Amino acid sequence: MITLKRLVKEWKIWLLLILIIYSLLAIHPFSPTNGVLLEGVKYPAPSQLKAGQVITLINDLSVTDLVSFNQALSTIEPGDVVRVSYQEEVIPYRYEVRQAPAFLATEKANETNIGLIVGKAPSSNLNFGLEIVGGTKVLLTPNRTLTVEESDNLIEVLKQRLNLFGLKEVPVNFVTDLSGNQYVRIEFAGASEDDIKLLLEKEGNFEGRIGNDTAFTGEEIVDVCISGVQCTMTIQPVYVSSEGSQVVMYSFEFQVDLSAEAAERFANLTSNLSIGECTANGCYLEDNLELFLDGDLIQDGSLRLPESVKGEVLTSARVTGMRGTMKEAQDEMRKLQAILQSRSLPVSLEIVSVETLSPSIGEDFANNISLVLLVAVIVVALIIGLRYRSLKVSIPIILIILVEVVSTLGMAAVIGVTLDLSAIAGILASVGTSLDDQIIITDEVLSGDDERSKSVKKRLKEAFFIVVTAFTAGFVSMVPLAFAGAGIIKGFAITTMIGLVIGVLITRPAYGRICELLFKD
Amino acid sequence: MLEGAWKYYEKEYKKLLLIPLIVLLFFGGVIVYTKFSTGEFFAKDISLKGGTSITFYVDEPLTGVSEWLSDSWGEDTQLIVITNPLGGFKGYDFRVGTQLSVDEVKAQLSVLAGREVLHDEFSLGLQGASIAQSFFNDSIIIILISFLLMGLVALYYFKSVIPAVSITFSTIADVIVVVGVLNLLGEPLSVASIGALLMLIGLSTDSDMLLAANIIKKKDEGLINRLKRSFKTELTMSLAAITTATVMYLLTNIEMIKSIALILLIGSISDVLNTWVLSAGLQRLYMEWKRK
Numbered sequence: 138m139i140t141l142k143r144l145v146k147e148w149k150i151w152l153l154l155i156l157i158i159y160s161l162l163a164i165h166p167f168s169p170t171n172g173v174l175l176e177g178v179k180y181p182a183p184s185q186l187k188a189g190q191v192i193t194l195i196n197d198l199s200v201t202d203l204v205s206f207n208q209a210l211s212t213i214e215p216g217d218v219v220r221v222s223y224q225e226e227v228i229p230y231r232y233e234v235r236q237a238p239a240f241l242a243t244e245k246a247n248e249t250n251i252g253l254i255v256g257k258a259p260s261s262n263l264n265f266g267l268e269i270v271g272g273t274k275v276l277l278t279p280n281r282t283l284t285v286e287e288s289d290n291l292i293e294v295l296k297q298r299l300n301l302f303g304l305k306e307v308p309v310n311f312v313t314d315l316s317g318n319q320y321v322r323i324e325f326a327g328a329s330e331d332d333i334k335l336l337l338e339k340e341g342n343f344e345g346r347i348g349n350d351t352a353f354t355g356e357e358i359v360d361v362c363i364s365g366v367q368c369t370m371t372i373q374p375v376y377v378s379s380e381g382s383q384v385v386m387y388s389f390e391f392q393v394d395l396s397a398e399a400a401e402r403f404a405n406l407t408s409n410l411s412i413g414e415c416t417a418n419g420c421y422l423e424d425n426l427e428l429f430l431d432g433d434l435i436q437d438g439s440l441r442l443p444e445s446v447k448g449e450v451l452t453s454a455r456v457t458g459m460r461g462t463m464k465e466a467q468d469e470m471r472k473l474q475a476i477l478q479s480r481s482l483p484v485s486l487e488i489v490s491v492e493t494l495s496p497s498i499g500e501d502f503a504n505n506i507s508l509v510l511l512v513a514v515i516v517v518a519l520i521i522g523l524r525y526r527s528l529k530v531s532i533p534i535i536l537i538i539l540v541e542v543v544s545t546l547g548m549a550a551v552i553g554v555t556l557d558l559s560a561i562a563g564i565l566a567s568v569g570t571s572l573d574d575q576i577i578i579t580d581e582v583l584s585g586d587d588e589r590s591k592s593v594k595k596r597l598k599e600a601f602f603i604v605v606t607a608f609t610a611g612f613v614s615m616v617p618l619a620f621a622g623a624g625i626i627k628g629f630a631i632t633t634m635i636g637l638v639i640g641v642l643i644t645r646p647a648y649g650r651i652c653e654l655l656f657k658d
Numbered sequence: 659m660l661e662g663a664w665k666y667y668e669k670e671y672k673k674l675l676l677i678p679l680i681v682l683l684f685f686g687g688v689i690v691y692t693k694f695s696t697g698e699f700f701a702k703d704i705s706l707k708g709g710t711s712i713t714f715y716v717d718e719p720l721t722g723v724s725e726w727l728s729d730s731w732g733e734d735t736q737l738i739v740i741t742n743p744l745g746g747f748k749g750y751d752f753r754v755g756t757q758l759s760v761d762e763v764k765a766q767l768s769v770l771a772g773r774e775v776l777h778d779e780f781s782l783g784l785q786g787a788s789i790a791q792s793f794f795n796d797s798i799i800i801i802l803i804s805f806l807l808m809g810l811v812a813l814y815y816f817k818s819v820i821p822a823v824s825i826t827f828s829t830i831a832d833v834i835v836v837v838g839v840l841n842l843l844g845e846p847l848s849v850a851s852i853g854a855l856l857m858l859i860g861l862s863t864d865s866d867m868l869l870a871a872n873i874i875k876k877k878d879e880g881l882i883n884r885l886k887r888s889f890k891t892e893l894t895m896s897l898a899a900i901t902t903a904t905v906m907y908l909l910t911n912i913e914m915i916k917s918i919a920l921i922l923l924i925g926s927i928s929d930v931l932n933t934w935v936l937s938a939g940l941q942r943l944y945m946e947w948k949r950k
Contacts, residue, residue: 271778276789315796320789489786493760495778498715502912505743509909513902520901524894558914559853566857569902573864573895580891602815602875607867610811611860614804618856621796629853633860 153647156639157540160547162229165262169232172224173206176326177254180433185237186221191258193234194222206255215244219251256326262550266557266628269503271496272326275333277486279319288319290363291483293475295321298336298482308555315621321486324555337486344429347406347442352426353399361477362392369455372466377459378417387466390457393477400452408448418459420444428476435476506561513565514538517572525579529655534575537648541571544644545636554635560628567636570611574604574645582652593656597649608641668882671939678936681928682831685838692841700837701846703753706794708787710758714767714780715740715749723770727752730766743909751913757784797852804859805830812870820944821874825866828929828937832862835928836921850914854921861899861926865892865933873941881945885938892933899926 172191178184192200195209196219213219221237243250267274283291288311299307310322323333343355362368369392376383395403413423421441428438440456456473460466514535521531545564546556554560581600582593611633618630667674693699704711719739727735734755740748763782767775805826812822833855840847872888873881903926906919 268781278789314792315799316792318789318792489789491760491784492782493777494781495713495715497778498713498781501715501748505909505911506915508743509906509915512905512909516901516905517898520894520898558912559850562850562853562857562915562918566853566860569857569899570860570864572898573861576891576894576898577864577868580887580894584887599871599875603868603871606811606815606871607864609815610808610863610867613807613811614856614859614863616807617800617803618852621800626849626853629856633857 147650149643149647149650152643153540156544156547156643160544160550163262163547163550164543165229165550166260168258168260168262169224170258170260171201172258173200173203173255174258175223175253176256179250179252179254181240181243181250182221182252183238183240186223186253190223190225192221192223192253192255194220196220203255203257210249210251213242213249213251215242215249217242217249221253263546264550264553264555265503266555266560267324267326267492267494267499268558269499269556270326271494271499272324273333273494274324274490274492275322275488276490277321277323277337278489279321279484279486281484283319283484284364286364287483289471290474290478291321293471294478294483295323295336297472297475297478299323320489333488333491337482337488342431346427346429347403347410348424350406352403352406353395355481357396357399358477359394359396360392361394361474363474363483368392368394370470372463372470374463375459386459386461387463388457388459389466389470390455391470391474393454393456395452395454397450397452400450400454403454404448404450407442407446410442410447412444422447438476440473502558510565521576525583530579530583533648533651533655534572534579537575537644538568538571541568541636541640541644544639545632548635548639549632552631552635554631555628556632557628559626560632562626563629563632564636566629566633567640570607570637571640571644574607574640575648577603578645578649578652582656593653597653601645601649604645605641608637612637664882664886668885671935671942674935675939675943678831678931678939681931682834682936685835688838688841689834700841701844702790702794703846703848704755704783704785704790705849706790706797706847707755708785708790709734709756710754710763710785711783712752712754712763712767712780713740713749713782714752714775716771719747720750720770723750726766726770730769731756731758738913740911740913743911748911757786758782793849797849800852801833801855804856808859808863812867815867816870816874818874821870821941824937824940824944825863825870827940828866828932829859829862831932831936832858832925832928835932836924839924840921845917845920848914848917850917851921854918855925857918858922858925858929861895861922862929862933865895865929866937868892869933869938870941873938873945881942889934892930896926896930899929 169191172193175186175188175190175192177188178186192206194200195206196213196217198205198209198212200206200209218239219242220239222234223237224232225235227233240251243252279288279291292309292311295309296307299309308322308324312320312322314320323336325333343358345352345354360368362370364370369390371391372387372389374385375388377386378384407422410422410424412420414421421443424442426440426442428435428440446454456477458466458469458473460469517538518531518535521534522528525531542564545567548554549556549560578597578600581596584596615630615634615637619627619634621627689699692701724737727737731754736753738751738753740751742748760777760782763780764775764777767780808829809822809826812825813819816822836855836858837847840851868888868891869885872884900923903919903923907916907923910916910919
């Protein structure tokens, strides 16, 4: 009889069970797909609405898919009040419907604008690649070699411009290949090549306004300091007293050069302002400097003006701010620099590769992959069944393989790996190795017939020598691929490595223990 | 009969070593010949040399497709008809050696289909020649580093040079055979092939490690009994790899998966020979030399 004490001791098997449950929660299969996924939020939508939420109701009209979303949208006129309800998951598979604050629809390009960019609600947390969901992948190269600061700034400006299109969470990465060539990789679900051209070439209509008057335009920003070389850009800790005690804050400062005309206009506008709010750090003018692009207020683009700038002609202005940590200060500074530069890109970029992927072909790919995987599992099960002619052996092997697929997908969901075709192939590779290892373990354990003297434990130990050796070799052979830039099937290396690690740490020891229990006598 | 074969395998392993070496020499020769006749060691597809690939699914086969392809984009083009694995027609894959714009492709596809083709009806991959060259260079470096690291791991676990060299050599032999066969078949290598080759390296290492552990590490039974036992294990592994690759190759209509499957298929077959005759032979030579 299995006692509780013995069950507790089977930690290898427990670990396996925990892994399965954790992976299933991470993958979150069978998510309800009633509603539309919020992919981006723009003015005038309120900030409570965030990308990733699922919208279910607009002005009492239920939203179940993109069609009903568009129907609901068509009933709204500019100036109408918009009430949006969205779903939030409180605990796994328990959803609560929340309501965002009501807001007014605006008009943009003769159409009603409610600032919500939506897509199809996903049925799980797995993040499938563009080959499967459709979209556009671009690889761009700068026209000259960039320093680290310049590349950070470029990425920030690109993200800023993407935000202005309402596209948040679009992966923008700076990659370098093994020969040192630099690239920017952008992946949009559902965007077209025209959107990318717009992103790269469009000159935005940038304005800094005080009240209703324009203080300066994008053309009048002569330079934004991003390197600290021959211009000011600093981040330093400062001690601030707060409620009687001293706390460390990080203050940042960077220089923005304006044309003489703009500086003059700025001085005129500020000289008319009276003093508004005062804090421990000093007093500010009653109106903020607000940054607009194409007539839209940029998110976080409202800057307070200290009283010292009132009526001053500043051709070399300083933008300053303070944040709780060094990282926050850095991020905030980069963002503001990017906003001020968002009229145009700091360097020109050339498109080196474009992939536009059709969603309908992608769907077909997904079906085909499912078919191939299903048949492959059946064939492997048949081979294992024929070889061992025992369900006691075959079933655990097949189960472990399925567990490994699920847990690799689970970890991929946790880390946020994009499952493109190469990543799926990587899962296949790790499953192949897994099968090999289990055959090795099984054969070692079953080989007891002619060598009774050797215990199962000893034979398992020998099997694990091979497993660990093969793991190490397999893992290190993936390392160069995982670190190569420019996106050469990196997904392949990542999923293979995840699969191999899960295998050697959790599933293989569990399988060994299962064998030990099954064949102890 | 089987016993006889084992006896021969046990006694004449030195003679048997000639077989994989001849195979290796042959496919190595194919690769060198390809280099002399085409200037490259193997054919590269668009992902490694630059150009455009277009996937276009249609309900019914269209007429005059190949004429249309050469009329539109000249001679440096390739036409692949995609069929549904379960029977039936699916669409086309076009490869064009030059870089095309989406609008241009859309316009030409509309000419072919005789109706307006929409943006999301086709997939298009465009690769600049310089980035493709960079991918290619990186791939070569990646594969070389992988081999080196794998050899180091074997060296660490077996604490001697010969097993490490024989394991690495047998894996390199697999890669040479695969590339040679692809050259004979006229199949170009792509970025996906690099993944497939790495996958193959992983699977090949599994079998080589198993063998090396049995020949070098273990001391019980007789050598031939240990070999017999691991042969059964290894055969199951190879059979699983070969059938899975065959299933993938036959059932998929995705070009990338098909090319991965083909490489795995050739590689797993070649691996049986390279592991059991080449790697095993070298290791036994080493054991014999060590005894003397």
